Amino acid sequence: MSLLITDECINCDVCEPECPNGAITQGEEIYQINPDLCTECVGHYETSQCVDVCPVDCIIPDPHHAESKDQLQLKYQALILKTA
Template sequence: MSLMITDECINCDVCEPECPNGAISQGDEIYQIDANKCTECVGHFDEPQCQQVCPVDCIPLNPDHVESKEQLMEKYIKLTGVQA
């Protein structure tokens, strides 16, 4: 699954620079995650970095974008061109 940012977001700006895929950007009111770029940090890190730094724990899995670890790895390879 890709991740999502809920409306509990306080716009603290710490998640955006942590995303290795550039999937996080400022939305109209809160930060948002582009599901096409989010790999839950698969290929980069063992755990999603945005979740690790979020002070309000507002970055859950997105139930609208269910993906397996294999699919996330395929997305990582497509985004980076790096074979794992």
């Protein structure tokens, strides 16, 4: 599943630079995660980097974008092909 930033976000700016896929951007009020780009860091790291650095634990699995690890790996591979 891709991840989701809840309204508990304090806009601390630490998550955005940690995302290897560029999935995190500043929204109108809080940061947002593009589910088309989020692979939960599958293909890059063992853990989701944004979750690891978030000081308020406001990044959760997105219930509207359920994906298995295999699906996340396929998404990662497709993203790599687009940038190559």
